[in-house]
Amino acid sequence: PKVQKNRPIFTVRSLAFDATVRKSWNAELIELNETSATLVGAFDRGFEHDQLGRIATGTVSYEYFAFAKNWNVFRMCEPDGTFRNYYFNICLPPSMAAVTSSSCAAWRLTCRPVSW
Numbered sequence: 001p002k003v004q005k006n007r008p009i010f011t012v013r014s015l016a017f018d019a020t021v022r023k024s025w026n027a028e029l030i031e032l033n034e035t036s037a038t039l040v041g042a043f044d045r046g047f048e049h050d051q052l053g054r055i056a057t058g059t060v061s062y063e064y065f066a067f068a069k070n071w072n073v074f075r076m077c078e079p080d081g082t083f084r085n086y087y088f089n090i091c092l093p094p095s096m097a098a099v100t101s102s103s104c105a106a107w108r109l110t111c112r113p114v115s116w
Helices: none
Strands: 009-015 021-032 036-042 047-049 053-055 060-066 071-077 083-090 095-100 105-111
Touching (some): 009 036, 021 060
Parallel strands (some): 009 105
Antiparallel strands (some): 009 021, 021 036, 047 053, 095 105
């Protein structure tokens, strides 16, 4: 799979329980409708994930965010396009906001953890 460079860009923010940004990344919009957003992004650097192991540079992540559900789903592919894994998060439904500056307009999607 190839990431296209002409789609709208979203900044996804994953928040910690204290509402600080835990992780943040950019992804391209594939589909947006009244119930969900589907994005695709590629990791620009490799790293060790505490549950998934080593994530290689260039790993592609297809990300599904439902606006009225307490979960989101990631489908990850290796840089060569082979399926790697699914990853499910339990969280509050994401919020989405337009973010504008003097030089550009972008979108931000924010995911908050569920408090037990």
